[in-house]
Amino acid sequence: MTLRLHIENSRLSSPLAHIDNKHVERALERNPATGRELEVTIGNDGDILDSALLTADLMISSWPPRTGLRDRAPRLRWIQTTSAGVDHLLPFDWLPADIMLTNNSGPHGAKCEEFCLMALVALANRLPSFIDQQRGHLWSSIFTVPIKGKCCVIVGFGDLGQAAGRACKKLDVRVSAITRSGNPEALADAVLPSHRIDEALPEADFVIVTAPLTPATRNIISRERLALLPVTAGLVNVSRSPLVDYSALIEMLNQGRLAGAILDVHEPEPLPPDSDLWATRNLVVTPHVSCDDPRYADMLLDSWFENFTRLLHGQPLRNLVDRVRGY
Amino acid sequence: MTLRLHIENSRLSSPLAHIDNKHVERALERNPATGRELEVTIGNDGDILDSALLTADLMISSWPPRTGLRDRAPRLRWIQTTSAGVDHLLPFDWLPADIMLTNNSGPHGAKCEEFCLMALVALANRLPSFIDQQRGHLWSSIFTVPIKGKCCVIVGFGDLGQAAGRACKKLDVRVSAITRSGNPEALADAVLPSHRIDEALPEADFVIVTAPLTPATRNIISRERLALLPVTAGLVNVSRSPLVDYSALIEMLNQGRLAGAILDVHEPEPLPPDSDLWATRNLVVTPHVSCDDPRYADMLLDSWFENFTRLLHGQPLRNLVDRVRGY
Numbered sequence: 001m002t003l004r005l006h007i008e009n010s011r012l013s014s015p016l017a018h019i020d021n022k023h024v025e026r027a028l029e030r031n032p033a034t035g036r037e038l039e040v041t042i043g044n045d046g047d048i049l050d051s052a053l054l055t056a057d058l059m060i061s062s063w064p065p066r067t068g069l070r071d072r073a074p075r076l077r078w079i080q081t082t083s084a085g086v087d088h089l090l091p092f093d094w095l096p097a098d099i100m101l102t103n104n105s106g107p108h109g110a111k112c113e114e115f116c117l118m119a120l121v122a123l124a125n126r127l128p129s130f131i132d133q134q135r136g137h138l139w140s141s142i143f144t145v146p147i148k149g150k151c152c153v154i155v156g157f158g159d160l161g162q163a164a165g166r167a168c169k170k171l172d173v174r175v176s177a178i179t180r181s182g183n184p185e186a187l188a189d190a191v192l193p194s195h196r197i198d199e200a201l202p203e204a205d206f207v208i209v210t211a212p213l214t215p216a217t218r219n220i221i222s223r224e225r226l227a228l229l230p231v232t233a234g235l236v237n238v239s240r241s242p243l244v245d246y247s248a249l250i251e252m253l254n255q256g257r258l259a260g261a262i263l264d265v266h267e268p269e270p271l272p273p274d275s276d277l278w279a280t281r282n283l284v285v286t287p288h289v290s291c292d293d294p295r296y297a298d299m300l301l302d303s304w305f306e307n308f309t310r311l312l313h314g315q316p317l318r319n320l321v322d323r324v325r326g327y
Numbered sequence: 328m329t330l331r332l333h334i335e336n337s338r339l340s341s342p343l344a345h346i347d348n349k350h351v352e353r354a355l356e357r358n359p360a361t362g363r364e365l366e367v368t369i370g371n372d373g374d375i376l377d378s379a380l381l382t383a384d385l386m387i388s389s390w391p392p393r394t395g396l397r398d399r400a401p402r403l404r405w406i407q408t409t410s411a412g413v414d415h416l417l418p419f420d421w422l423p424a425d426i427m428l429t430n431n432s433g434p435h436g437a438k439c440e441e442f443c444l445m446a447l448v449a450l451a452n453r454l455p456s457f458i459d460q461q462r463g464h465l466w467s468s469i470f471t472v473p474i475k476g477k478c479c480v481i482v483g484f485g486d487l488g489q490a491a492g493r494a495c496k497k498l499d500v501r502v503s504a505i506t507r508s509g510n511p512e513a514l515a516d517a518v519l520p521s522h523r524i525d526e527a528l529p530e531a532d533f534v535i536v537t538a539p540l541t542p543a544t545r546n547i548i549s550r551e552r553l554a555l556l557p558v559t560a561g562l563v564n565v566s567r568s569p570l571v572d573y574s575a576l577i578e579m580l581n582q583g584r585l586a587g588a589i590l591d592v593h594e595p596e597p598l599p600p601d602s603d604l605w606a607t608r609n610l611v612v613t614p615h616v617s618c619d620d621p622r623y624a625d626m627l628l629d630s631w632f633e634n635f636t637r638l639l640h641g642q643p644l645r646n647l648v649d650r651v652r653g654y
Contacts, residue, residue: 014468111471114474115452117444118448118449118454121445125445127613130612130614133614134605134612138600139596141614143619143621144438144616146437146441170497171441275464278464285457285461287460287467287469289452289468289471293471293472295472
């Protein structure tokens with residue numbers, strides 16, 4: 001029996017996640033056996049959405065329709081998002097109980113590990129200060145000890161957090177992971193449940209924020225928690241902006257109460273020209289590139305086909321979003 | 328028999344290399360046996376130089392007197408520089424044949440490896456472009472593939488070059504080393520003798536310059552050789568500025584004919600405020616910090632004591648400068 005997959009592109013998503021005919025053709029060539037079971041339609045910003053939904057069994061979209069979905073898509077049973085984060089779809093009251101939602105966790109690991117490696121060494125070596133000095137044509141050497149043995153608090157320990165953990169291990173940096181459960185993690189020297197995060201922050205040389213954005217994690221790095229960090233600490237955010245109080249962070253960086261920060265995620269994106277972040281002292285702004293590979297659409301389709309094979313064999317899907325936890 | 332060591336500090340040297348009484352006292356405590364054989368004097372910018380030289384057997388100084396040295400220092404037999412590079416003392420016509428000269432090669436490795444690791448990932452991830460964009464409050468994402476499998480040409484493969492090589496291996500980057508002899512090196516996937524460097528440059532994703540500055544290496548990365556690099560390549564210099572044609576590099580970076588550069592060494596230092604380097608596109612300027620640890624003076628004295636023990640036991644000294652090769 002042939003299944004119908006509708007791929008819905010949205011201009012609200014990253015251009016990297018835009019899937020076109022070529023991506024689909026190549027993915028079908030790489031997956032000939034399961035590809036034979038599929039009929040694929042591609043829509044952009046709703047152009048053929050309603051007619052496609054009438055017969056779609058499966059959907060790839062980061063912005064699925066959230067009103068009357070069951071009626072509009074009577075056969076739909078699985079939605080795959082193109083992003084790892086699904087915070088933009090919360091709460092899940094729009095999602096019928098018999099439709100599975102999977103996120104695109106996984107393909108961000110290699111890039112995220114590299115970005116965290118760079119960010120850790122850049123912060124340890126005071127690169128953000130040197131960039132500020134360069135802007136002012138100023139020369140003032142700051143010498144730093146090797147990074148080995150320093151401590152990194154990693155907030156969240158899913159795919160991105162573990163990538164950050166691998167970066168730490170390559171640098172002989174100790175990992176203090178903050179997770180929901182506080183259960184042991186192979187890559188972490190210590191794990192604390194999130195309600196005990198305040199115990200970890202005063203010991204941090206670095207904080208890397210990787211947790212998904214949910215009502216429970218919003219503002220987890222609040223003004224009060226930023227104040228717990230040593231003045232020599234540096235902060236990295238590769239997940240979502242609202243996890244960290246950026247207003248407080250800007251103040252602390254400008255006052256020299258933190259050594260530096262590297263922020264890859266912002267709200268809104270693109271960051272507007274009048275944002276205070278651009279000119280904050282000891283802060284490096286990157287345009288949401290930390291965890292993304294230009295081959296993103298191909299990688300997404302490959303992992304989708306793996307999951308599709310599971311579906312055909314009656315096995316449980318990977319990356320199923322938990323409706324209660326919200327990620 | 329007690330030997331007399333004169334330590335001569337110079338304001339021409341890095342402040343890190345300034346050795347004071349406290350450094351000496353701590354080093355003597357760490358080396359009690361050999362310390363008993365020593366009498367130490369410390370001078371600054373020539374204040375007690377002539378009287379100290381009259382009786383000195385040993386000297387630590389990056390700026391030893393280069394006129395009439397044999398007459399002024401009749402017992403002197405060993406000079407230790409505080410720097411790894413000795414290019415500022417070339418040619419060695421001032422150095423009596425019976426005075427040994429050793430450089431401070433070695434303690435720069437750990438920091439150099441970290442800096443190269445950061446520089447490679449920063450170039451691979453287009454960080455210099457993002458820094459330029461930040462200066463102009465501009466948001467434009469550039470997505471890049473993981474660094475694994477890319478190729479780094481390392482020019483010179485001594486202590487710093489091997490540190491760069493270790494950084495490459497941590498990132499799964501292939502190493503193409505350029506050395507005087509072209510003999511195999513454990514850390515290098517390929518080694519070419521320096522006269523064949525033109526064969527390596529067109530394949531380079533990155534070039535890291537680590538060679539000592541000598542008449543043979545001056546301008547080794549010339550305008551013509553920079554033109555051999557792919558437009559996607561990035562360049563790092565952690566050794567000495569005159570190894571690379573910075574004027575040509577500035578032109579190429581501003582014209583987008585190279586992806587980026589990270590330059591830690593300059594001439595003169597401090598880099599003057601009107602230097603064109605400060606505002607060159609896709610260029611990060613750091614103030615000669617790549618390979619230096621704030622514990623530099625202690626590390627220097629420890630490695631000096633190791634060598635001193637060799638001297639007392641009649642063993643050959645490490646880090647002896649070759650008068651012909653000039654490093």
